[in-house]
Amino acid sequence: MSAKVFTQPVEFNKDQIESSFKKLHPHSNFIAERVIYYPYYYFSYNIKAKRLFLPLNEKVGCAIDSISGRGSLIDYKPKWKELEISIEQQMPQTYTLKDCASFSESFIYRSLSLKMRMISFKELKREQQQIFYRPYWVVWNEKDGSSDFIVDGVSGQYHPL
Amino acid sequence: MNLDIIIFFTYLLGMLGIGLYFTKSASASADHYLLGNRKIGAPVTAISMQSSSMSGFMFMGGPAQAFQEGWHALWYAIGDAGGSIVNLSVLGKRMRRLSQLLGALSPIEYLEKRFESFGIRVYGAIIAIIFLFAYAFAQFIAAGKALSAMSGFSYEWALILGVGVIIIYTVAGGYLAVAVSGFIQGIIMLIGVTAIGIMVLPKVGGLSGLNAQLAAIDPTYLSIWGKDLIYYGQWGVIIGAVLIYAIGYMGLPHVTVRHMSMQSANTTKNAIIWSAAFNQLFTFTPYILGLSAIVIMPVVSDPEMVIPELVYTFFPGILAAILLSAIMAAIMSTCDSLLMQAGTTLSRDIYHRFINKKASHKQLLLVSRLCIFVGGIIGIIVATYEPPTVFALVVFAFGVLGNTFLVPFVASVYSRKANKIGILCAMISGSIINILWEILALQNASGLHPFLAGLIASLIAMFIGNQFGTPPSDPILEAYDLAKQNKRIPKKLEKGIFEDLAPEARNISKFIQTQEDPELVTKRKRDKNFEIEPEIDLRLEG
Numbered sequence: 001m002s003a004k005v006f007t008q009p010v011e012f013n014k015d016q017i018e019s020s021f022k023k024l025h026p027h028s029n030f031i032a033e034r035v036i037y038y039p040y041y042y043f044s045y046n047i048k049a050k051r052l053f054l055p056l057n058e059k060v061g062c063a064i065d066s067i068s069g070r071g072s073l074i075d076y077k078p079k080w081k082e083l084e085i086s087i088e089q090q091m092p093q094t095y096t097l098k099d100c101a102s103f104s105e106s107f108i109y110r111s112l113s114l115k116m117r118m119i120s121f122k123e124l125k126r127e128q129q130q131i132f133y134r135p136y137w138v139v140w141n142e143k144d145g146s147s148d149f150i151v152d153g154v155s156g157q158y159h160p161l
Numbered sequence: 162m163n164l165d166i167i168i169f170f171t172y173l174l175g176m177l178g179i180g181l182y183f184t185k186s187a188s189a190s191a192d193h194y195l196l197g198n199r200k201i202g203a204p205v206t207a208i209s210m211q212s213s214s215m216s217g218f219m220f221m222g223g224p225a226q227a228f229q230e231g232w233h234a235l236w237y238a239i240g241d242a243g244g245s246i247v248n249l250s251v252l253g254k255r256m257r258r259l260s261q262l263l264g265a266l267s268p269i270e271y272l273e274k275r276f277e278s279f280g281i282r283v284y285g286a287i288i289a290i291i292f293l294f295a296y297a298f299a300q301f302i303a304a305g306k307a308l309s310a311m312s313g314f315s316y317e318w319a320l321i322l323g324v325g326v327i328i329i330y331t332v333a334g335g336y337l338a339v340a341v342s343g344f345i346q347g348i349i350m351l352i353g354v355t356a357i358g359i360m361v362l363p364k365v366g367g368l369s370g371l372n373a374q375l376a377a378i379d380p381t382y383l384s385i386w387g388k389d390l391i392y393y394g395q396w397g398v399i400i401g402a403v404l405i406y407a408i409g410y411m412g413l414p415h416v417t418v419r420h421m422s423m424q425s426a427n428t429t430k431n432a433i434i435w436s437a438a439f440n441q442l443f444t445f446t447p448y449i450l451g452l453s454a455i456v457i458m459p460v461v462s463d464p465e466m467v468i469p470e471l472v473y474t475f476f477p478g479i480l481a482a483i484l485l486s487a488i489m490a491a492i493m494s495t496c497d498s499l500l501m502q503a504g505t506t507l508s509r510d511i512y513h514r515f516i517n518k519k520a521s522h523k524q525l526l527l528v529s530r531l532c533i534f535v536g537g538i539i540g541i542i543v544a545t546y547e548p549p550t551v552f553a554l555v556v557f558a559f560g561v562l563g564n565t566f567l568v569p570f571v572a573s574v575y576s577r578k579a580n581k582i583g584i585l586c587a588m589i590s591g592s593i594i595n596i597l598w599e600i601l602a603l604q605n606a607s608g609l610h611p612f613l614a615g616l617i618a619s620l621i622a623m624f625i626g627n628q629f630g631t632p633p634s635d636p637i638l639e640a641y642d643l644a645k646q647n648k649r650i651p652k653k654l655e656k657g658i659f660e661d662l663a664p665e666a667r668n669i670s671k672f673i674q675t676q677e678d679p680e681l682v683t684k685r686k687r688d689k690n691f692e693i694e695p696e697i698d699l700r701l702e703g
Contacts, residue, residue, distance in 0.1 A: 021654070024651070024653045024654050024657070025651040025653060025654055028651070036669055036672065036673075038665055038668070038669065065664060065665065067664075067668045068264060068664040068665075068668065069264070070261075070264055070664055072661070088676065091668065091669070091672050105522070106522070109522035109525075109526070110509075110522075113522075113525075113526045113529065121522065121523055121526065124522075136665065136669060138669065138673065147650045149654075150662065150665065150666050150669050152659070152662065152665075155659075157657075157659035157661075157662060158654075158657065158658065158659060158662070159658055159659055159660070159662035159663060159665070159666040160650060160658065160666065161666050161669065161670045161673075
């Protein structure tokens with residue numbers, strides 16, 4: 001069974017992932033076994049805020065992990081493709097759109113007030129919201145007792161499983 | 162108004178202009194502030210980070226201590242030089258991983274979630290607010306003194322002017338916090354501090370000449386026990402002096418914002434390593450300058466003014482003013498992050514949590530800004546009527562923060578058994594013992610530095626308290642084990658781990674477990690050819 005969803009394209013293929021791991025650790029054999037799609041909500045806000053000398057009127061985007069509810073600032077608006085993905089590869093969401101919208105608002109307020117030194121916020125208008133799936137490679141290490149990894153299929157960043 | 166103060170304000174306006182220019186040119190998105198540094202190389206980011214971490218302690222407190230106590234003061238520098246590295250290697254990775262897994266947004270929230278205790282959050286927040294402000298007040302005093310030297314104004318007026326500028330800087334700091342202005346400031350200070358060192362050291366005959374002249378004035382200046390052997394045989398004082406900066410950094414609250422790359426990643430992980438390396442270059446010079454001042458200018462009305470006096474002695478007027486302006490800007494940027502941290506803690510951890518649970522984001526922002534403003538006024542009052550030395554205030558504030566948070570932070574990632582009662586006991590006794598040791602001047606009687614006394618009390622209290630509390634819950638222990646990473650990871654691979662992905666890794670791991678038969682996983686390990694190919698159209702997109 002499969003469903004059509006918005007996903008970010010996989011930027012690193014199986015061979016690239018395996019050879020990169022091989023370079024870092026020549027004595028192991030890592031196998032990039034499959035891609036799992038992780039659900040996020042993308043929110044884009046138009047923000048009007050007061051601060052000294054230069055009032056702010058711009059767009060800020062963030063991604064909310066719809067399983068943990070955690071926010072992340074993003075550096076570019078993600079590019080999506082609508083693809084047919086098998087259900088086994090899609091992770092189910094824990095939080096609804098409504099939950100994630102509320103998380104994202106708090107996250108944006110906090111990040112901006114902490115770092116951009118706003119005196120006050122006039123407006124925080126949600127302009128775009130979209131669920132999308134981000135690909136993660138599951139990389140197995142053949143050696144017993146060694147760690148397996150996930151590799152972000154878009155950025156190439158990795159973390160042990 | 163004299164030329165120096167005009168140069169100071171011109172310097173600040175210049176930095177503001179640079180900040181505004183780069184803000185406008187990057188105004189397509191807010192990323193420039195929020196994630197901007199990621200697009201710049203590690204060394205540049207490191208110089209920028211380093212310039213904002215230099216504080217009044219470095220330019221006034223440390224040299225004054227060396228001027229008064231001789232080589233003994235270098236114990237603090239030794240700890241300081243190693244502090245960031247110890248912090249990175251002991252706590253850094255595990256704590257970051259665990260805070261990601263727990264979804265904690267501030268260090269105090271992290272402790273609350275890790276030990277499942279409301280009391281920890283309350284006590285932690287109160288201590289953090291009070292002593293972050295005390296730390297900031299030390300910067301106020303330093304700023305007042307530096308401005309007084311530059312402008313010729315009385316200390317009180319210079320203080321009001323300095324604190325006013327700091328408050329505006331904190332409110333508008335977004336512009337100045339851009340990497341470019343931080344980088345320029347860092348370069349000015351790097352060149353400046355190195356230049357002062359190069360000009361001063363030959364005057365005293367290099368390090369050997371300096372030691373010979375110090376010995377001629379008073380041989381105890383060379384002693385590890387301090388001038389007049391005041392701390393003779395007191396290893397507790399010496400160990401405390403080294404530890405306060407070596408491990409005290411681990412106790413300082415900090416805030417991180419998680420980010421996600423939408424294109425191939427270019428992290429600035431190495432910037433922290435670079436920054437630690439720069440720290441080594443900077444840490445010792447101010448102390449050496451303080452020692453040199455004993456020879457060059459033995460009569461100084463205020464020992465904390467040793468560096469400004471040296472700057473005016475060895476540099477022509479305008480250059481001296483520019484260098485002092487850069488020092489002032491560094492003091493301001495340290496103060497700015499302390500005030501922001503205190504304001505955020507008060508609004509989020511106290512006001513939102515206990516006073517107004519339904520507070521809107523706007524109200525929280527207002528409370529945070531008001532807190533900074535009121536803190537500024539209190540700071541002026543304290544610094545005017547009962548000004549302690551910058552050194553004493555920084556060591557006190559740093560010590561109490563370290564004694565409150567160090568044991569809990571370390572236990573959070575290294576002790577599975579630590580529970581909420583143990584941690585709360587550690588926080589309360591660590592902070593109270595440090596405060597009592599300072600107030601009752603118990604260092605001389607006991608031969609123990611307040612930081613070491615607080616640390617010992619905090620450890621003992623945790624072990625006793627742990628006997629009474631309930632063990633941490635299973636989900637917390639599970640997160641603890643995950644953060645600990647028992648599995649072997651090759652060093653080269655470990656270096657590149659992106660900790661922000663910890664929640665995703667945990668969730669994917671659970672997803673795989675629910676999907677798969679455990680036997681299948683074991684089989685995969687055994688069978689080299691076992692693979693499930695991803696869908697072909699996806700693979701080709703790479």
